[in-house]
Amino acid sequence: xxxxxxxxxxxxxxxxxxxxxxxxxxxxxxxxxxxxxxxxxxxxxxxxxxxxxxxxxxxxxxxxxxxxxxxxxxxxxxxxxxxxxxxxxxxxxxxxxxxxxxxxxxxxxxxxxxxxxxxxxxxxxxxxxxxxxxxxxxxxxxxxxxxxxxxxxxxxxxxxxxxxxxxxxxxxxxxxxxxxxxxxxxxxxxxxxxxxxxxxxxxxxxxxxxxxxxxxxxxxxxxxxxxxxxxxxxxxxxxxxxxxxxxxxxxxxxxxxxxxxxxxxxxxxxxxxxxxxxxxxxxxxxxxxxxxxxxxxxxxxxxxxxxxxxxx
Amino acid sequence: xxxxxxxxxxxxxxxxxxxxxxxxxxxxxxxxxxxxxxxxxxxxxxxxxxxxxxxxxxxxxxxxxxxxxxxxxxxxxxxxxxxxxxxxxxxxxxxxxxxxxxxxxxxxxxxxxxxxxxxxxxxxxxxxxxxxxxxxxxxxxxxxxxxxxxxxxxxxxxxxxxxxxxxxxxxxxxxxxxxxxxxxxxxxxxxxxxxxxxxxxxxxxxxxxxxxxxxxxxxxxxxxxxxxxxxxxxxxxxxxxxxxxxxxxxxxxxxxxxxxxxxxxxxxxxxxxxxxxxxxxxxxxxxxxxxxxxxxxxxxxxxxxxxxxxxx
Amino acid sequence: xxxxxxxxxxxxxxxxxxxxxxxxxxxxxxxxxxxxxxxxxxxxxxxxxxxxxxxxxxxxxxxxxxxxxxxxxxxxxxxxxxxxxxxxxxxxxxxxxxxxxxxxxxxxxxxxxxxxxxxxxxxxxxxxxxxxxxxxxxxxxxxxxxxxxxxxxxxxxxxxxxxxxxxxxxxxxxxxxxxxxxxxxxxxxxxxxxxxxxxxxxxxxxxxxxxxxxxxxxxxxxxxxxxxxxxxxxxxxxxxxxxxxxxxxxxxxxxxxxxxxxxxxxxxxxxxxxxxxxxxxxxxxxxxxxxxxxxxxxxxxxxxxxxxxxxx
Numbered sequence: 001x002x003x004x005x006x007x008x009x010x011x012x013x014x015x016x017x018x019x020x021x022x023x024x025x026x027x028x029x030x031x032x033x034x035x036x037x038x039x040x041x042x043x044x045x046x047x048x049x050x051x052x053x054x055x056x057x058x059x060x061x062x063x064x065x066x067x068x069x070x071x072x073x074x075x076x077x078x079x080x081x082x083x084x085x086x087x088x089x090x091x092x093x094x095x096x097x098x099x100x101x102x103x104x105x106x107x108x109x110x111x112x113x114x115x116x117x118x119x120x121x122x123x124x125x126x127x128x129x130x131x132x133x134x135x136x137x138x139x140x141x142x143x144x145x146x147x148x149x150x151x152x153x154x155x156x157x158x159x160x161x162x163x164x165x166x167x168x169x170x171x172x173x174x175x176x177x178x179x180x181x182x183x184x185x186x187x188x189x190x191x192x193x194x195x196x197x198x199x200x201x202x203x204x205x206x207x208x209x210x211x212x213x214x215x216x217x218x219x220x221x222x223x224x225x226x227x228x229x230x231x232x233x234x235x236x237x238x239x240x241x242x243x244x245x246x247x248x249x250x251x252x253x254x255x256x257x258x259x260x261x262x263x264x265x266x267x268x269x270x271x272x273x274x275x276x277x278x279x280x281x282x283x284x285x286x287x288x289x290x291x292x293x294x295x296x297x298x299x300x301x302x303x304x305x306x307x308x309x310x311x312x
Numbered sequence: 313x314x315x316x317x318x319x320x321x322x323x324x325x326x327x328x329x330x331x332x333x334x335x336x337x338x339x340x341x342x343x344x345x346x347x348x349x350x351x352x353x354x355x356x357x358x359x360x361x362x363x364x365x366x367x368x369x370x371x372x373x374x375x376x377x378x379x380x381x382x383x384x385x386x387x388x389x390x391x392x393x394x395x396x397x398x399x400x401x402x403x404x405x406x407x408x409x410x411x412x413x414x415x416x417x418x419x420x421x422x423x424x425x426x427x428x429x430x431x432x433x434x435x436x437x438x439x440x441x442x443x444x445x446x447x448x449x450x451x452x453x454x455x456x457x458x459x460x461x462x463x464x465x466x467x468x469x470x471x472x473x474x475x476x477x478x479x480x481x482x483x484x485x486x487x488x489x490x491x492x493x494x495x496x497x498x499x500x501x502x503x504x505x506x507x508x509x510x511x512x513x514x515x516x517x518x519x520x521x522x523x524x525x526x527x528x529x530x531x532x533x534x535x536x537x538x539x540x541x542x543x544x545x546x547x548x549x550x551x552x553x554x555x556x557x558x559x560x561x562x563x564x565x566x567x568x569x570x571x572x573x574x575x576x577x578x579x580x581x582x583x584x585x586x587x588x589x590x591x592x593x594x595x596x597x598x599x600x601x602x603x604x605x606x607x608x609x610x611x612x613x614x615x616x617x618x619x620x621x622x623x624x
Numbered sequence: 625x626x627x628x629x630x631x632x633x634x635x636x637x638x639x640x641x642x643x644x645x646x647x648x649x650x651x652x653x654x655x656x657x658x659x660x661x662x663x664x665x666x667x668x669x670x671x672x673x674x675x676x677x678x679x680x681x682x683x684x685x686x687x688x689x690x691x692x693x694x695x696x697x698x699x700x701x702x703x704x705x706x707x708x709x710x711x712x713x714x715x716x717x718x719x720x721x722x723x724x725x726x727x728x729x730x731x732x733x734x735x736x737x738x739x740x741x742x743x744x745x746x747x748x749x750x751x752x753x754x755x756x757x758x759x760x761x762x763x764x765x766x767x768x769x770x771x772x773x774x775x776x777x778x779x780x781x782x783x784x785x786x787x788x789x790x791x792x793x794x795x796x797x798x799x800x801x802x803x804x805x806x807x808x809x810x811x812x813x814x815x816x817x818x819x820x821x822x823x824x825x826x827x828x829x830x831x832x833x834x835x836x837x838x839x840x841x842x843x844x845x846x847x848x849x850x851x852x853x854x855x856x857x858x859x860x861x862x863x864x865x866x867x868x869x870x871x872x873x874x875x876x877x878x879x880x881x882x883x884x885x886x887x888x889x890x891x892x893x894x895x896x897x898x899x900x901x902x903x904x905x906x907x908x909x910x911x912x913x914x915x916x917x918x919x920x921x922x923x924x925x926x927x928x929x930x931x932x933x934x935x936x
Contacts, residue, residue: 042361049666051693062412065391069363069416072389077696079689091858092897100686100896103920104693234403272412273404296415354673374724377703381675381728384701546715584724585716608727 005120008128015123015132016306018141019183027147027187030305034151037073038301046312047076052108053101056135057083057094060112062272063135066296067110070303074312079106094118095125102130108311109133116140131310133303139176145271146180148302150188152295153226156267161185165263167194167220169252170230170279171201172208177271178230179207186210196220198251200241217252221261229254229270232279245278256283267291317432320440327435327444328618330453331495339459339499342617346463349385350613358624359388364420365413368447369395369406372424374584375447378608379422382615386624391418410434414442420623421445428452443622445615451488457583458492460614462500464607465538468579473497477575479506479532481564482542482591483513484520489583490542491519498522508532510563512553529564533573541566541582544591557590568595579603629744632752639747639756640930642765643807651771651811654929658775661697662925670936671700676732677725680759681707681718684736686896687759690920691734694927698936703730722746726754732935733757740764755934757927763800769895770804772926774812776919777850780891785809789887791818791844793876794854794903795825796832801895802854803831810834820844822875824865841876845885853878853894856903869902880907891915 006022008014013026037043052071054064059082071078083097092100098109109132111119116138123132136142157164166185172178172195185193195202195211202213214220221227232248242248254268268280268289276282285292318334320326325338349355364383366376371394383390395409410421421444423431428450435444448454469476478497484490484507497505507514507523514525526532533539544560554560566580580592580601588594597604630646632638637650661667676695678688683706695702707721722733733756735743740762747756760766781788790809796802796819809817819826819835826837838844845851856872866872878892892904892913900906909916 044361049668051696053689061393061395065365065393065413066416068391069389069418072363073417077693079692081685081689083685091899093900096897096900099917100920101689103917104690104924105697105921106693273408275403276405276408293411293415296412297417300416356673373705373707377677377705377725378728380703381701381730384675385729585720587715588717588720605723605727608724609729612728 005123013309015134016143016310017120017123017132017134019143019146019180019187020141022143022183022187024187027150027184030147030302030309031151031154033308034147034298034302034305035154037304038151038298042073043304043308044073044075046308047071047074049077050108050311051077051079051104051106052110052307052311053079053081053106054110054135055081055083055098055101056111057113057118058136059084060136063112064110066299067133067135067303069300070307073300073304074307076108076307094122098122098125102127107131108307110135112136114138133306133310136176139174140179142176142180144299144302144306145177146184147306148295148298149181149228149269149271150184151298151302152269152291155294155298156291157225161188161190164190164226165192165194165224166190166226166228167196167224168228168230169196169217169220169254171232171236172197172230173201173203174233174236175230178228181228182207182211194220194224196252198242201236217258218261221258224262225266227254227259227262227266227268229268229280231271231273232275245275249278253277253279253281254284255281256287259284259289269295272296317435325621327438327446328455328622329432329435329444329446331455331458331492331499332453334455334495334499336499339462339496342459342614342621343463343466345620346459346610346613346617347466349616350463350610354385355616355620356385356387358620359383359386361389362420362623363389363391363416363418364422364619364623365391365393365418366422366447367393367395367410367413369423369425369430370448371396372448375424376422378611379445379447379615381612382619385612385616386619388420388619406430406434407437410437414439419443420619422447424448426450445618445622448488451486452491454488454492456611456614456618457489458496459618460607460610461493461540461581461583462496463610463614464581464603467606467610468603469537473500473502476502476538477504477506477536478502478538478540479508479536480540480542481508481529481532481566483544483548484509484542485513485515486545486548487542490540493540494519494523506532506536508564510554513548529570530573533570536574537578539566539571539574539578539580541580541592543583543585544587557587561590565589565591565593566596567593568599571596571601581607584608629747637933639750639758640767640934641744641747641756641758643767643770643804643811644765646767646807646811648811651774651808654771654926654933655775655778657932658771658922658925658929659778661928662775662922666697667928667932668697668699670932671695671698673701674732674935675701675703675728675730676734676931676935677703677705677730678734678759679705679707679722679725680735681737681742682760683708684760687736688734690923691757691759691927693924694931697924697928698931700732700931718742718746719749722749726751731755732931734759736760738762757930757934760800763798764803766800766804768923768926768930769801770808771930772919772922773805773852773893773895774808775922775926776893776915779918779922780915781849785812785814788814788850789816789818789848790814790850790852791820791848792852792854793820793841793844793878795856795860796821796854797825797827798857798860799854802852805852806831806835818844818848820876822866825860841882842885845882848886849890851878851883851886851890851892853892853904855895855897856899869899873902877901877903877905878908879905880911883908883913893919896920
């Protein structure tokens with residue numbers, strides 16, 4: 001996915017496909033505007049009369065609802081196409097599906113797809129006035145998740161990330177969330193990024209450039225300011241990448257006892273949905289350090305800022 | 313499900329979980345307001361800017377549509393989560409699903425769940441500003457159905473129920489509709505409540521306290537002012553609780569001939585969807601005594617009154 | 625489906641069930657109004673406060689989205705009932721489903737059903753103030769598709785069809801699109817209608833009255849001004865009506881080379897979704913003569929005109 005493909009000829013952000021290469025100024029502007037919406041402001045006139053379509057080739061009810069709520073608060077009309085269950089069964093290509101709904105007058109698309117780069121490929125086929133938001137493609141990117149995580153971090157730790165030690169724990173290899181978080185944390189200048197997973201769940205590409213990589217959870221925790229826990233898909237066990245959920249929890253599950261190794265005011269994040277008792281214990285997920293529901297709340301605000309920036 | 317859990321510390325109705333224990337004044341106020349909406353009035357400003365989510369862990373398109381229409385007429389934004397088919401497949405608990413959508417800024421939830429007490433359990437986990445409406449849980453309660461049945465009765469028979477003889481016929485044992493109707497009829501002071509079913513479909517708990525119970529349909533019919541027919545689920549036959557649909561129709565199906573045993577101006581109700589030719593014949597369902605479509609129309613009005621009372 | 629059933633006692637259009645017998649003046653008025661909407665005008669007050677329900681007994685996401693977008697641009701509230709997957713599983717008849725949603729206060733229904741005449745049968749059961757639009761029934765009719773094709777033709781070739789040579793190629797036998805196009809083309813006075821398909825895909829009824837019928841695609845193409853390609857359902861191969869997709873493409877697929885046989889300014893249409901490489905090649909579908917996405921855009925405008933005419 002080329003960094004430049006999300007900018008128009010005039011240098012303005014046209015699509016949001018990835019945080020990789022998104023300039024710091026553009027990222028900060030989106031976060032500032034998102035904070036405004038997180039403070040409870042609506043902007044019902046911003047997109048009044050415009051239509052936005054959620055076009056999910058891979059199902060995700062939570063992400064869809066979050067974008068729908070954001071669109072509603074901007075006054076947009078919302079259409080929803082669950083491509084995972086519908087007309088693609090008639091053999092239509094994703095590109096034809098997009099072009100057809102675009103022809104109906106839809107200006108903004110929120111797209112999830114299981115293949116890396118699929119959303120960027122669709123963006124290349126869109127008309128000049130059409131904006132696409134990547135709501136997750138393969139393992140590549142989930143930029144609004146990255147932004148909402150940054151907004152949540154700013155609220156908890158302030159706008160200056162230059163002293164922050166952030167640990168990302170879990171299945172980084174298969175995680176688009178981790179990739180978008182890594183892009184954002186680097187752009188915003190986090191002091192130290194630690195990455196922790198069993199060997200089988202570490203990526204084999206350039207993803208971890210500049211990170212401190214360890215297989216030892218306790219080492220990753222010491223003095224960390226932020227713990228970003230990732231969801232462990234059950235498929236990883238079936239694929240033989242982890243031996244059992246019990247073993248995984250023993251080695252990489254965040255318990256109340258382990259949390260004590262982190263900085264005294266460390267915060268805990270998780271993109272959801274959680275596997276309670278696997279990567280995270282109830283006492284942590286529901287405890288005072290958890291920002292997990294705050295992340296969800298910020299998701300709506302961030303998506304409002306992105307939709308407005310691309311379409312208003 | 314405790315009676316008190318649906319009231320806030322200030323004594324105000326916070327959730328609508330059951331009609332059991334709902335004070336007569338509160339019930340009458342809801343019915344009066346519902347009549348206002350049934351007369352065709354909208355209130356598009358009442359919930360403008362607020363979001364309501366239908367969260368159905370057990371599918372029911374008709375009930376969902378009725379609540380959606382009610383929310384639209386109050387100006388609310390509507391989100392819909394069919395939990396029976398979606399992300400719960402990822403193993404998320406119902407509580408986490410609720411808390412996540414609540415974090416997106418949704419204030420009102422309309423919830424259906426197949427387990428008794430599930431909605432009350434979710435209500436206990438909700439934030440103070442969040443309101444839940446039970447759209448049916450297990451065999452326990454379906455309070456808006458109870459209210460719409462009462463509104464329909466009031467329109468047909470007047471506000472004074474003290475001379476009314478009401479017969480409820482069918483699978484009371486598995487029916488949340490029957491339980492909510494029984495609660496409401498007692499609260500509003502119906503003169504006589506007759507309950508009629510084969511032994512296998514009668515409840516074994518305190519549900520029928522104060523009712524006249526019979527297995528003889530003809531006895532239940534004589535002089536009755538209101539006949540509330542219940543849907544016979546086909547599963548009852550598979551479970552061996554009824555021998556055949558034909559036998560059931562012979563013993564407990566409402567035919568035009570049987571209807572003549574009731575009071576001359578008796579009315580017929582059914583919560584839908586009907587099994588025509590099983591618990592009710594076409595000539596009755598579509599005849600002049602039938603209030604069945606009137607019940608459906610009143611459903612929207614009652615749900616408007618409830619949403620407004622909880623959220624406006 | 626009787627021609628007269630879609631008109632009220634006052635002669636006004638009450639439902640849109642078929643284009644068969646729709647007077648030329650009524651058709652032209654709808655097309656003129658649709659052109660107004662195609663020019664970008666909204667009419668947000670036209671149906672404000674009214675509810676429209678898409679009621680699809682056979683799934684079609686694209687048609688549903690097009691009607692939803694049309695309803696939004698008219699300010700209507702939209703409800704959606706995917707009857708192919710929901711409560712009809714409880715054994716309710718289509719008529720009871722319609723009557724129930726109608727009782728909820730829905731005034732307009734957009735209905736698709738796999739049986740010929742099913743929508744007309746439902747129209748006969750509707751209340752006087754309720755309007756139904758046939759969004760496709762069996763092989764019989766898909767009137768808004770016929771209208772949007774005519775609007776597209778008018779934009780490309782002018783309002784006078786009296787010199788137009790139109791060729792319809794493909795599975796006319798099973799196509800409600802073809803039938804509605806034939807009705808409209810005759811009403812608007814097309815000079816010549818050519819119909820081309822293998823014997824197995826030609827209808828055996830009166831559908832082709834007045835058409836020039838041929839099995840030779842090259843003959844059908846010579847000098848044609850308009851090529852209407854039809855979708856080949858893969859079931860036709862399983863049913864033995866075509867020997868293979870390759871053979872079909874060889875005999876009836878529109879390639880760039882074949883297109884040269886038509887008039888120099890010939891235009892190409894397809895109702896979608898396309899089977900690329902079967903009935904149409906990429907070079908044609910995406911080429912300068914293609915009106916396919918223009919058809920989709922016009923679909924919203926035509927549906928706005930129809931909804932407004934029936935309900936405003």
